[in-house]
Amino acid sequence: MTDPQTSRNLPSGLPPLEPEAREHQAAVARYLAEQIRQAPGGFLPFDQWMHHTLYAPSLGYYAAGSTKFGGATLGGDFTTAPELTPLFGRTLAAQVAQVLRASGSDSVLEFGAGSGALAASLIPALRDLGIEPKYRIMEVSADLKERQFDRLAPLQADVRWLDALPDGFEGCVIANEVMDAMPVHLFRWQEDGALHELGIVCEDDAFAMAQREAPPQLARALEQRMPAYPGYRSEINLQAEAWIRGMGDWLRRGAALLIDYGFPRHEYYHPQRAEGTLMCHFRHHAHSDPLAYPGLQDITAHVDFTAMADTALEAGLDVMGYTSQARFLLNCGLMAHLPLNGAADGMEQAMALAAVQKLLSEAEMGELFKVLAIARGVEAPLLGFQQGDRRHRL
Numbered sequence: 001m002t003d004p005q006t007s008r009n010l011p012s013g014l015p016p017l018e019p020e021a022r023e024h025q026a027a028v029a030r031y032l033a034e035q036i037r038q039a040p041g042g043f044l045p046f047d048q049w050m051h052h053t054l055y056a057p058s059l060g061y062y063a064a065g066s067t068k069f070g071g072a073t074l075g076g077d078f079t080t081a082p083e084l085t086p087l088f089g090r091t092l093a094a095q096v097a098q099v100l101r102a103s104g105s106d107s108v109l110e111f112g113a114g115s116g117a118l119a120a121s122l123i124p125a126l127r128d129l130g131i132e133p134k135y136r137i138m139e140v141s142a143d144l145k146e147r148q149f150d151r152l153a154p155l156q157a158d159v160r161w162l163d164a165l166p167d168g169f170e171g172c173v174i175a176n177e178v179m180d181a182m183p184v185h186l187f188r189w190q191e192d193g194a195l196h197e198l199g200i201v202c203e204d205d206a207f208a209m210a211q212r213e214a215p216p217q218l219a220r221a222l223e224q225r226m227p228a229y230p231g232y233r234s235e236i237n238l239q240a241e242a243w244i245r246g247m248g249d250w251l252r253r254g255a256a257l258l259i260d261y262g263f264p265r266h267e268y269y270h271p272q273r274a275e276g277t278l279m280c281h282f283r284h285h286a287h288s289d290p291l292a293y294p295g296l297q298d299i300t301a302h303v304d305f306t307a308m309a310d311t312a313l314e315a316g317l318d319v320m321g322y323t324s325q326a327r328f329l330l331n332c333g334l335m336a337h338l339p340l341n342g343a344a345d346g347m348e349q350a351m352a353l354a355a356v357q358k359l360l361s362e363a364e365m366g367e368l369f370k371v372l373a374i375a376r377g378v379e380a381p382l383l384g385f386q387q388g389d390r391r392h393r394l
């Protein structure tokens, strides 16, 4: 096989690639074909496919320098809350400040900082609250680290990028839309009750989805979580669970605010969600074909928040709150940040209101996105969960 094509039938409506993008995709495809060739039995489990297509150095979606974040007019693929408006970071600051005071620390550790948008709004907001933070970033993408550096340098703040997880961190951890970007396993319950794992093979010079019996670790994890619905296909994020388990070792005192789209387990593995939650994004086209445009499109899965909370408890951490993004932001005083006074012009007000509508609306980010707080050694009830805490639903 020389230059494998991606899936032969692309999802309808996907824009065609320009010559430069086609060239990049061909390089990614050759790299992926080699990974498949080296995999036992020529079968690359889906989590490894997702890992390589997103993070292969200089090739993967998050590693290769495409625009990614921002509105369609800016050439992005998707928009996150901090990209949408600085009001998100300014509002989050109230919760971060409370955690810092409760843990007697001024350290913030942000995972997966994207373009640096959240840090760019959070640091000035913390300064306004009298905190000069030590801001640390864990970022897997070398390209994004550079972008974050350029974006944050003008703040002249104490910002550093960590190469390894801290040994005994005290302070506030933040991860916005990071767990959804961690590689997931794809599985399918067969008609005879057996569990199969999905993966990618090369077939007739093209990538194709295939399946085989799931390894025992995967089967054990799923048997405990859901019935074997025949034909049911979904995902499980063992990497995010391992990440939270690790936090149990290194979070000495403080809280982690994990913000992402997802549900409690009974909704995640609902019988009617029989095709799972995997989503791909390319220039604001959302579809569900993870073989299309490898290296050029984002691949994500929703988060099973019950799994994350259970893992935190097993790791000796406390689960301090779980609620919708809308409720969390309102509890943290979002409305007080709206530029409604005379200083703001009409256009600024209209844009801020449109962004807030998107953050809060049930039909947009307000209900689908959740906030989970896990902690150690923090006693006080957290501001963001004062009303509408839904831990009982996990």
Ligand SMILES: C[S@@+](CC[C@H](N)C(=O)[O-])C[C@H]1O[C@@H](n2cnc3c(N)ncnc32)[C@H](O)[C@@H]1O
Binding pocket: 062, 069, 080, 081, 082, 083, 111, 112, 113, 114, 115, 117, 118, 138, 139, 140, 141, 144, 175, 176, 177, 178, 181, 182
């Ligand atoms: C969907 S983007 C979100 C970016 C940003 N937090 C935002 O809200 O705009 C996912 C980010 O997580 C990073 N990432 C993924 N897995 C990670 C991990 N295990 N540790 C640190 N960063 C990670 C990606 O490189 C990227 O920066």
